[in-house]
Structures are given as C-alpha cells and as structure tokens.
Amino acid sequence: MKTNAPRPVHRWPVRITHWVNLFAMICMFMSGWEIYNASPLFGFRFPPQMTLGGWLGGAIGWHLAVMWLLAFNALCYLLWSLFSGHFRRDLLPLGLGALRRDIGQALTLRLKHQHGRYNAIQKLMYLGVLVLGLLLVLSGLAIWKPVQLQGLVDLFGGFDTARYVHFFAMSAIGLFVVIHLLMVIIVPRTLWAMITGGKHE
Known part of the structure; x- marks a missing residue:
C-alpha cells in the first residue's frame, strides 16, 4: 500500500x-x-571588533x-x-482573536510550541520582519542614491530622516534576531528541524 x-x-x-x-x-x-x-546618529559607536x-x-x-x-x-x-x-x-490567516489568545498564553507561560505549526505570535513576527526588511531596503536605497532617488528621499522626509528610519528598522530586526535565538535556546529541536527539515507532529 x-x-x-x-x-x-x-x-x-x-x-x-x-x-x-x-x-x-x-x-x-x-x-x-x-x-x-x-557618522554616528547618537552618542555612541560600535566597538571595532x-x-x-x-x-x-x-x-x-x-x-x-x-x-x-x-x-x-x-x-x-x-x-x-x-x-x-x-x-x-x-x-x-492571522486573526486578532488568535493573536490576543496567544499573547495572553505567552504572558502567563502557557503558550505551547507545536512542532511544524506557527502560532499567531510567530506569524506576526515573521510577517513583521518582512515589512521591516522592505523598509530597510527602501531607506537604504534612499541613503545610497539620494540624488538619483530624490523622490524616495522625499518620501522619507529627507536624507537625515531616512538614516534614522534605516537605523531603527535595523534595530528592530536585531531585536527579532535576539528573540529568535532565545526561542531556539528554549526549544532547541527547532534548530535541528532547520538543519534537517524535521517532521510534522
């Protein structure tokens, strides 16, 4: 069979x-x-290392x-x-009701991880990081070619504003990466699944 x-x-x-x-x-x-x-935007610099x-x-x-x-x-x-x-x-789909439920369960440490299925919080984070990636690309292009892409620069409110948007979009993606790594530490089998493919439960 x-x-x-x-x-x-x-x-x-x-x-x-x-x-x-x-x-x-x-x-x-x-x-x-x-x-x-x-050319720092704030009063700090990243270590050379x-x-x-x-x-x-x-x-x-x-x-x-x-x-x-x-x-x-x-x-x-x-x-x-x-x-x-x-x-x-x-x-x-990503529904508001499911998102409220999963946030509540996460805050009370009752949110379960189903191998092979994304909960509403994961869906929101993955969709959100795609939007942040698009914002990062557009603001990066505005910084890279401010004369040729003057319309895009104007859309961001100017060259300096585009730099701030680029920095904060990068920071938000960095936060996503940190949360992602923490979840891998909490549920280490997710790392193996990303290497081998894994199997649905």
Missing part, C-alpha cells in the same frame, strides 16, 4: 534561504555598524556586495513562498 511521506517542518528552499540569510545579515549588521561609526570593513570605504564595499546577495536570497524566498503556498498555508 502506498503511503504519503510526512511533509517536513521546513522544506529545503526555506532552509537554504534561512542559512544564506543568516550569513548575509551578519555581514550587513557588521558593515553597517562600521558605516554608522563614520563588532564591525566589518576596517574603514568607511571597506565597510561600504562589504555592505553593497552583500546587499545583492541578500536581495537575491529574499527574492528567491518570496517567489517560492508565493507559488508553493507557504505564505497561505503557514503564515496566514
């Missing part, structure tokens, strides 16, 4: 784009911090090179997610 093999928790396109994204984001963060250090590029020109070179890798990787993920039904099946 023919049986259907269980669908993996994470299919191979998700796993490959996830790990490429990890490498690209580390490079983008570190080179971005070096660029920030050249946490930056990439060695100097402003080197950091910009790294930032722009990895930007194309990150953009191509994101495009592959988005196209695959749309045509495979990943968005519709795993990230939607």
Whole structure:
C-alpha cells in the first residue's frame, strides 16, 4: 500500500534561504555598524571588533556586495513562498482573536510550541520582519542614491530622516534576531528541524 511521506517542518528552499540569510545579515549588521561609526546618529559607536570593513570605504564595499546577495536570497524566498503556498498555508490567516489568545498564553507561560505549526505570535513576527526588511531596503536605497532617488528621499522626509528610519528598522530586526535565538535556546529541536527539515507532529 502506498503511503504519503510526512511533509517536513521546513522544506529545503526555506532552509537554504534561512542559512544564506543568516550569513548575509551578519555581514550587513557588521558593515553597517562600521558605516554608522563614520557618522554616528547618537552618542555612541560600535566597538571595532563588532564591525566589518576596517574603514568607511571597506565597510561600504562589504555592505553593497552583500546587499545583492541578500536581495537575491529574499527574492528567491518570496517567489517560492508565493507559488508553493507557504505564505497561505503557514503564515496566514492571522486573526486578532488568535493573536490576543496567544499573547495572553505567552504572558502567563502557557503558550505551547507545536512542532511544524506557527502560532499567531510567530506569524506576526515573521510577517513583521518582512515589512521591516522592505523598509530597510527602501531607506537604504534612499541613503545610497539620494540624488538619483530624490523622490524616495522625499518620501522619507529627507536624507537625515531616512538614516534614522534605516537605523531603527535595523534595530528592530536585531531585536527579532535576539528573540529568535532565545526561542531556539528554549526549544532547541527547532534548530535541528532547520538543519534537517524535521517532521510534522
């Protein structure tokens, strides 16, 4: 008798784009911090050990090179997610009632992790980080080509405002990464599933 093999928790396109994204984001963060250090927005600088590029020109070179890798990787993920039904099946729908319920359970430490199923908080976070990524790209383009993309700069309210938007979008994604790592520590089997694919419960 023919049986259907269980669908993996994470299919191979998700796993490959996830790990490429990890490498690209580390490079983008570190080179971005070096660029920030050249003209800080706030009264602090990032330690040199946490930056990439060695100097402003080197950091910009790294930032722009990895930007194309990150953009191509994101495009592959988005196209695959749309045509495979990943968005519709795993990230939607996202209802307000379910979100309220899961937040309440999380605050009282009663939210369970179902292997292979995203709860409402996870859906919100993953969809939110995609929006932040788009905001990061648009503000980054406005900073990179302020003359050629003057309309985009104006949309952000000016070059300086675009820099603040870029910084805070980067910080929000950094917070997402921290929360993501904490969840991996709490539920370590999720890491193995992202390496091997895992199986639905």
